[in-house]
Amino acid sequence: MEITPFQEPSRISNNKDGDPALTVFLTRKETEVELPLPMHVKNKNPAPVQITTQQILLVTSELQEAEIRLPKQKIIDAEELAEYRLRKRKEFEDLVRRLRWNTSVWVKYAQWEESQRDFARARSIWERAIEVDYTNWTLWLKYSEMEMKNRFVNHARNVWDRAVSLLPRIDQLWYKYIHMEEMLGNFPGARQIFERWMIWEPDHDGWAAYINFELRYNEIERARWIYDRYVECHPGEKAWIRYAKFEVKNGEIARGRLCYQRALNQLGEDDVIEEFFIAFANFEERCKELERARVIYEYALDHIPKGKAENIYEKFVQFEKQYGDREGIDNLISRKIR
Amino acid sequence: MATAAAPKSHAACRNSSNPYHECSEYCFRVIAAGGGGAEVRQPDAELPTSFGKEAEPRIILRGRDASKDAGSVETKDAEEDTPAVVKEPEDLGIDPAAYDAMTPTQKRLFDLRLKLNMARKANQLAIVAEKKREDAPEEPRGVSKQKWFEEKKRKVGKQLEANGLDMSKAYMLDTQEDAEDKYKKWEKKPAPFGWDVFNQKSLYNGYIKRTKNIEVNPEEYAKAREADPDFYRDGASLQYGKQVPIPEENIERMVKELEDRGKNRKEFSRRRKFHDERDIDSINDRNEHFNRKIERAFGKYTVEIKNNLERGTALPD
Numbered sequence: 001m002e003i004t005p006f007q008e009p010s011r012i013s014n015n016k017d018g019d020p021a022l023t024v025f026l027t028r029k030e031t032e033v034e035l036p037l038p039m040h041v042k043n044k045n046p047a048p049v050q051i052t053t054q055q056i057l058l059v060t061s062e063l064q065e066a067e068i069r070l071p072k073q074k075i076i077d078a079e080e081l082a083e084y085r086l087r088k089r090k091e092f093e094d095l096v097r098r099l100r101w102n103t104s105v106w107v108k109y110a111q112w113e114e115s116q117r118d119f120a121r122a123r124s125i126w127e128r129a130i131e132v133d134y135t136n137w138t139l140w141l142k143y144s145e146m147e148m149k150n151r152f153v154n155h156a157r158n159v160w161d162r163a164v165s166l167l168p169r170i171d172q173l174w175y176k177y178i179h180m181e182e183m184l185g186n187f188p189g190a191r192q193i194f195e196r197w198m199i200w201e202p203d204h205d206g207w208a209a210y211i212n213f214e215l216r217y218n219e220i221e222r223a224r225w226i227y228d229r230y231v232e233c234h235p236g237e238k239a240w241i242r243y244a245k246f247e248v249k250n251g252e253i254a255r256g257r258l259c260y261q262r263a264l265n266q267l268g269e270d271d272v273i274e275e276f277f278i279a280f281a282n283f284e285e286r287c288k289e290l291e292r293a294r295v296i297y298e299y300a301l302d303h304i305p306k307g308k309a310e311n312i313y314e315k316f317v318q319f320e321k322q323y324g325d326r327e328g329i330d331n332l333i334s335r336k337i338r
Numbered sequence: 339m340a341t342a343a344a345p346k347s348h349a350a351c352r353n354s355s356n357p358y359h360e361c362s363e364y365c366f367r368v369i370a371a372g373g374g375g376a377e378v379r380q381p382d383a384e385l386p387t388s389f390g391k392e393a394e395p396r397i398i399l400r401g402r403d404a405s406k407d408a409g410s411v412e413t414k415d416a417e418e419d420t421p422a423v424v425k426e427p428e429d430l431g432i433d434p435a436a437y438d439a440m441t442p443t444q445k446r447l448f449d450l451r452l453k454l455n456m457a458r459k460a461n462q463l464a465i466v467a468e469k470k471r472e473d474a475p476e477e478p479r480g481v482s483k484q485k486w487f488e489e490k491k492r493k494v495g496k497q498l499e500a501n502g503l504d505m506s507k508a509y510m511l512d513t514q515e516d517a518e519d520k521y522k523k524w525e526k527k528p529a530p531f532g533w534d535v536f537n538q539k540s541l542y543n544g545y546i547k548r549t550k551n552i553e554v555n556p557e558e559y560a561k562a563r564e565a566d567p568d569f570y571r572d573g574a575s576l577q578y579g580k581q582v583p584i585p586e587e588n589i590e591r592m593v594k595e596l597e598d599r600g601k602n603r604k605e606f607s608r609r610r611k612f613h614d615e616r617d618i619d620s621i622n623d624r625n626e627h628f629n630r631k632i633e634r635a636f637g638k639y640t641v642e643i644k645n646n647l648e649r650g651t652a653l654p655d
Binding site for chain 2: 046051057058060061068094134147148149151153154157161171172176178180182183184185186187189191195196198199203205209213216217218222260286300
């Protein structure tokens with residue numbers, strides 16, 4: 001086989017002046033771009049007319065035309081309304097399909113449907129949103145708010161129940177659920193929800209909310225019962241001090257004292273921190289049991305390492321200044337020096 | 339005439355031989371009755387001592403005067419002199435013989451004066467006791483807040499009067515520490531800022547604020563309690579989810595509260611003023627928003643860089 005030198009396809013060379021659309025391959029010549037020769041900058045002075053980016057932006061913003069908006073159309077009849085709704089729904093569905101993970105898009109869609117008073121559709125959108133992300137408690141909040149605002153009490157209850165079962169550690173859901181029941185006057189219902197919540201052993205605020213609820217309706221015995229459970233659930237000086245303050249507020253001094261003593265028993269003798277002792281001593285002072293207060297202060301000073309006992313010293317000194325005599329103060333100060 | 343053995347006791351007192359005996363009303367009663375008996379301790383330990391001092395010389399003097407001068411008005415003057423005459427031994431003590439030597443009228447006068455004195459003493463005792471009661475009321479159920487507050491006010495009032503001040507100047511009595519505590523209480527706690535709005539504590543505070551607005555209606559509560567046998571429910575009660583008839587007004591109340599909350603939420607962030615004199619450094623609305631956020635975050639750290647870029651060259655620092 002003889003090797004012929006590569007020849008350009010004759011078709012091309014024939015078509016040089018012809019229709020470029022008929023060319024399949026381009027010649028090397030045709031693809032060449034003729035650049036000017038590299039120039040070296042000779043004049044390094046700044047140009048006489050300087051312009052800044054700021055100027056550019058300013059000019060641009062001035063020359064910008066207003067964005068095009070759809071003309072505001074008044075909807076006259078049902079057909080136009082249907083058209084409008086269709087259009088809007090299509091927009092929203094596109095948006096939601098594009099941005100599935102974006103909560104606010106779902107919320108806007110659902111709230112638009114709510115404004116159109118189409119609650120079945122709105123509910124379905126909420127359900128879809130929850131399907132995307134059920135851990136997002138704001139979705140639950142807004143969903144139930146929609147039900148509540150539109151007076152669908154049982155629907156709202158269902159939503160709240162689900163929310164609270166799925167996300168029991170989100171306190172806000174519990175607060176709002178209970179608040180709804182309380183607003184509706186369903187006190188036993190509210191109580192039951194509180195009980196359900198307490199099984200999860202929430203933090204101090206949750207217990208405080210329950211106790212405040214009972215106290216709002218003057219159920220002091222029940223409040224006391226709840227306090228007993230609270231101090232078991234959160235053994236620590238915060239709970240005990242709150243319990244004792246509650247008893248004192250109701251005038252039950254003996255019980256208050258009992259609280260403090262139980263606290264000491266429960267917390268053990270070494271784990272108690274200074275705030276507890278200060279609170280205890282304050283309580284005894286208010287009951288005018290000065291000897292007991294003194295004993296408590298001294299006990300506290302004995303049991304708490306010196307570094308942490310600053311507050312107790314101050315309070316003790318103040319106490320002695322008020323009720324004690326010179327020897328007491330001198331003793332105390334000598335102790336402090338020691 | 340005071341006995342050397344018992345300077346403070348009445349000479350006619352049967353215990354006057356006891357050097358430490360001090361005559362009391364019982365003693366005087368006995369003396370007046372003229373009888374004997376065992377020694378009696380003085381129960382007036384808590385009396386302000388001035389009263390005791392004043393009282394005794396009076397009697398003694400009167401007794402002396404009576405013995406000297408029956409029914410004389412001079413005793414009144416003698417009373418006035420008593421404070422000066424307390425310690426002189428010849429003034430204390432009645433001569434028992436002198437007492438016996440008194441005529442019946444004199445004796446009656448003396449007895450009456452004795453009684454008067456005892457009455458005065460009893461009055462003083464009663465005043466002291468009442469004062470004690472006033473100052474530290476002993477309550478069986480413990481210190482109630484209202485009583486404590488009243489007591490505090492009274493004390494403050496007394497102290498103010500002692501210093502010649504008015505109730506309105508009650509703050510003058512505060513120590514520096516007390517004053518500082520008060521100022522701290524008045525200082526408004528800063529509202530939660532930024533992401534703190536959504537933290538647990540602020541949410542709890544929000545809930546508490548809402549509960550404060552609940553109008554507690556005890557009749558409604560009592561009615562509900564009567565109506566429902568299962569009022570105090572457990573968490574697992576089967577009453578959950580049952581249809582409860584809810585009056586319209588309650589639903590209205592709930593809806594209204596929600597709408598109020600919605601309105602408040604709208605006012606949470608306000609629209610800021612648009613400064614059109616400021617430089618435009620964005621090409622777009624989204625760009626402008628981005629620039630604002632970036633400036634907020636990095637603005638203070640990139641001041642130099644920005645200035646250099648604007649100038650065109652960096653400064654040789």
